[in-house]
Amino acid sequence: MNKKHLAGACTAALALTLALSGCGSQQANTNTTITKTTADSYPLETDSDVTLKYWVALSGHVSALSQSLNDTPLAQDLIKKTGINVEFVHPASGQEKEQFNLMLASKDVPDIIEYDWKNYSGGPESAIEKGTIIDLNKVMEAGISPNLQKLYEEHPDYAKASQTETGKSYVYPFVIGDDILQTYMGPMVRQDLLEKYNLDLPETIEDWEHMLTVFKENGVKSPLTLRMDTTKFGDMSPFLGAMGVAGTFYVENGEVKFGPYTEEYRDFLTLMADWYSKGLLDPNFTDTDTKRLTSVIATGEAAAAFGSAGGDFGQWIPATQAQDPNARFVPVKYPAANKGETPKFGQKNWPNGSYGAAISGKSKNVELAARFLDYGYSEEGHMTYNFGQEGVSYTMQDGIPAYTDIITDDSKNGGMGIGPAMGQYIRACYNGPFVQDKNYLTQFYTMPEQLKAVEVWSDTDTLDYKMPNAPMTQEENKEYNDIMSDIDSYREEVMYKTITGKSSLDDLDTYYAEMKNRGIERAIELQQIAYDRYMEK
Template structure:
């Protein structure tokens, strides 16, 4: 019954998205689309008395706080602006958040501010504006958000990212303020194992095979058993980010070849990648659990001294496991490894690289909001110099001190008296550690990365991938989105199952051409055309 109820509500949501231009929310939203409303004199607009605000409460904040009202940055913001905020936090993680977002929109009972990845909503942000779910913000930002407006005008490439093909700005965005903040995922290996076996950190595919073979055969954990697992790379690591695939000059998914969109997994180079992965799997170099491993199993493999290398985060990988193993094995040491290439001295075609704007944790104003000018002014405070310090570093004298002009976290953050890990200590004070409508400061990351290996990781991963083929944050129209999702839904299921079968040897690599033809029969060429149209529009913005 619960499942049927959810399906019914989701059906209502889809109907609302398709045709709610005649309902009450829509008429309110259309009256507030910027050009159609009479803008007030900015000097006459103050901060709102109160607002309602829907956003996820991430685990590192939920560990110490019931609501963002408990976070010091928002407590201080209320003192400065006088605005009382009623935060509405959905429960759950991942797909649960998406489901609850859809149910909220379907209900028609919308808060003033909704923080979400609006770039990925069904039918796109332009349609959400047309439907009156959220409002166009261009003119409101120009008049009432001087700090954000100045930043966007000084950074035209970022402004292009936050603007739709129809010319609409739809959120006050979470922005990564420096290139060092855009790379935080890559290959990680056991440096202490390399040292024991007199091996260098691998940088090419052939060097990786040599290292993985040594990890398997030469007992680097020293327990006298051949229980080492040389490598874990999961499906999404190479499918969505390009781990190892970039060595072959392509991305596994859609990529930009000098203005032409291609789909990497139907290229001959992807067959070469699959051949290598199948070979490593057959030789016992790739974890047999790679297709089904979860975070708990990954933790167990690392802390049980079994795993030699993996694709992971600089913070949640290098930092996390170094901390967990500090008392258990003082010799334990992880190092970042370059994005591998086929030849020494070459760069991988692609690796992990976030855009300055990806859409995550950005704030839109709903069509139900009665005072959008005041809300925009309130949200813009985070982009001011004072707000920037508040949301990146917290309260001066409590969570940070200015030392030689540098905002330095205090021991409340770095060596918390209650024993909180740094991520949770930061969550009590700031938002920069996980996003929000603000500009993230690189000085936050410089201190969050306590280990030299973490600081080195962003540099190594960033410098060893060209990333010229990565697609910018393009958006599809409502019609294109519906068609694209219809194609990719079944196609991705077939793709995931078949690629795993190729790697595990259950599907012969000789059947790769049949795989390509099946993808074409399922509509991949039409999906490429839709992505091409979106890229062309993006480049013309």
Template sequence: MKVNRLKVFWIVLLAATMSMTAAGCGGPAKGQPEAALDPESPPVLSELTYWVQIVSQVSATMKSYNEIEAYKELESLTGVKVDFQHPPQGQQATEQFNLMMTSDKLPDVIEYSWAGYPGGPEKAIKDGKIIKLNDLIDQHAPNFKKVLEEHPEWKKEIMTDDGSIYVFPLLRTDDRLKVFLGPTIRQDWLDKLGLSMPTTIDEWYNVLKAFKEQDPNGNGKADEIPLYLTKGDVDTTTAFLGAWGINAGFYQEEGQVKYGPTDPRFKEFLTLMNQWYKEGLLDQDFATTDEKMLEAKITGGQIGSAILYTGSGIGKYGTLMKDKDPNFRLVAAPYPVMNKGDKQIWGYKDYAFNGIGAAITTSNKNPIETVKWLDYGYSEEGTLLFNFGKEGVSYTMEDGKPKFKPEVLNDPSGLPVIQSMSKHNRATFSGPFMLDIRFDEQYTTEPDQLESKIIWAEPTMEKKMPRTTPTQAESSRYASIMTDINTYKDEMYLKFVMGAEPLDQFDKYVKTIESMGLAEALEIQQNALERYGKR
């Protein structure tokens, strides 16, 4: 009978630990925990409390993460029984977190976006809520330590400005795992009109003009909407604004923080958007169109291009339109550049660390053993477990590669694949492990969806601000300033594009934003960037 490879992993480690203990002279040194003798020994704790918000794909079929096959297997391997504490979803989770932080008795592990703690993770450590992990990782987490040594850029992402590592994170190990949103276009419309995929702003204009005038949906009506951009949120236009080398917020250029919406190039962008709006190339109702209305317009064969997600965009509409319009094909488009050959800089590519991580609290009585338990997620065996589930149950190894069983990808009871997979692994949502591209290559099954991740991963993002951590005082002041600036900026964006405000008022708009405290906000961002650079 085949022995489970994960159990072999733990047996080997246990044997190594016993050998080292037997070879030692009389046991551990005075004051040293016996568990600390061997960094690679299996965890010795038996129970763990773990606070984490449950995601919808799990709650649809299960009550707790304990029911996920990966955690059943992990308990079998380690002997650690985890009491998952799941707060209500949405805003209630934030409220429960804030209330929980007022207590001196916390769960052993809290998985959260610690930037949401007042003052950030550094303040959470100083307040005595969570512990600094540097030494524990160095001594007791060989797998995670190796990952951070091989990827120092990831290490900076999970550190505070004073150098404290505070979480075991989800790490997205491939650029294709960091993209999920981007420009899409009707490939069947391009084919029908004999047009090539647009790559520059001018080419986009010509394509949108053709969509508007040449009846690509073939219904004899001039009802096509060439381009849809989300209402009120300037940042969704990054797909086009990026061609000017700026974004719709703060960015950095050679270590200097800048603000896109007051740059003269932003006026050039607004001028173009205003022109496109006047010519009917932009959705005339974009300021009031919601998700439901957008779906109706796409399934009604009106939208030619839009900024959409891989799954809930390309995948969703491909499925919805399969029977209604067999020719329908929505595909990813490259981020536009100004001139042929220009480098794509801006897109929606995120960092390896998504900001959510598992922190060990000061209430934890077994931090060493907990670190060892969490470290397993960064081993080869742990990566397989959290990405694919239990070998033989949800996947098999073929030619040295994990392959999901057919019943996981096509659940016999009709469950959506995201729910079917979530019964076995954590790869469809965040957690303390390394996300494997081999998972995504099987989870994202449609060729056009897979191709979108390659296309959207192209931008360098070299000007993107890193995940900085402002101090508590900075955070409070920054929020106060930017709440007013963002409200005004978004209002003026709509007015400029729709023609309610002439573009010769742009300088006045810039001065108004500056009067709201932009210089101070820039200084806060600059200080945070410089601290990040010293990590």
């Protein structure tokens, strides 16, 4: 690291004191001297030998070829370009939540913690109040995160989405920088079978049932495979959305609703139970194992599925064509209530929210941590996180960054495919503290079907109804989580038993009564309070 004073790299050597006021036993750093800086003063020139510790879950794109981010060219490039030493610390895969709690309880808390802070007990406001993380408004006011501050000034909605209910900023967020990046999941079917049996692309639930029935009658074992786990069954469930409700909380005409507490949800379960009994639905729909799902699709046991354009489509197409060279997949629109209508619900994310990198309340290196994280929102940082090293992982072609063969050529990228190759040089293929660039996606999707899928699946009215990232107070958050942890497990149990016939559809009256007894109406009320407060900002 360059052994010069930080002030030498600054246009304004104005010393400020950042008062990181907080309460609770975790608050260790209450006054940190920082220096006002400019957005382009990288690499930092400093006499500090400090190495920041950065806690973050290890993406599968990275772990396919490296044991840690520390082993990647990206990590070394970031250290060189920022002038700040960083050591990445990763929880064991599958144990992120447990190890997050253990990490916070330990004496060795990292300087930077990347996490989805809505999952913190009491929410991000509580995390600040307890001294777990710091209020970044004071960091920006002090001038040591000018790039993030500029981003927020240009996009006030970004700032609003990553603030607590009292207006405190708490993360350097991952921001989806273009509409094309907001949608990545949807339904797909075997186009060759549609043509073989003279079927049109399905638009409505009736179309889907007719198509699946024809597939079944012609030897397809389980025509439709779905993954109805907690993640996939949100507002991404294609058939519930066609009935006019989401699989989670949503907003209609200013009123917060919970899809699984509506009468339309009864219709959805009735439909799924009927399809299950007829053999149209994969009987293992709750099994989310990727290898099993790929096998079911590749062998032709299923002919329609719901998945991601990247990880799923990218595997299913070559795997299926290896079994049947004539097999072709086509993305189809989310089902609508009536032919010709725009689907009401689908999968589409807000640009940013509660996920991102926060600075620990125990850090003694707030300034360095802030400057390191702010780098991702600079012009150079944007290129580094999205494209890597110029001349190594990308070159400029007609003004557009194009990945080199070290990324795109399997004979040179480790033979694991484009995703793991990207994971060694960039973070655009998953997330991090930066704005994701659309030019990453147009190269990550190597098959024309994948880009077509995004175009087709994006045609919904989802964001007209999707709940914003409306934060709750600590008290609201605790009450809400206590209710929903019970509600979610109960809802999933009833859903599975009803679809598989282990419980009668006649028992659903008991389900609705039990949902009420367990507090779903209070949970809806808490979401309404948070939504109304958010919209008044």
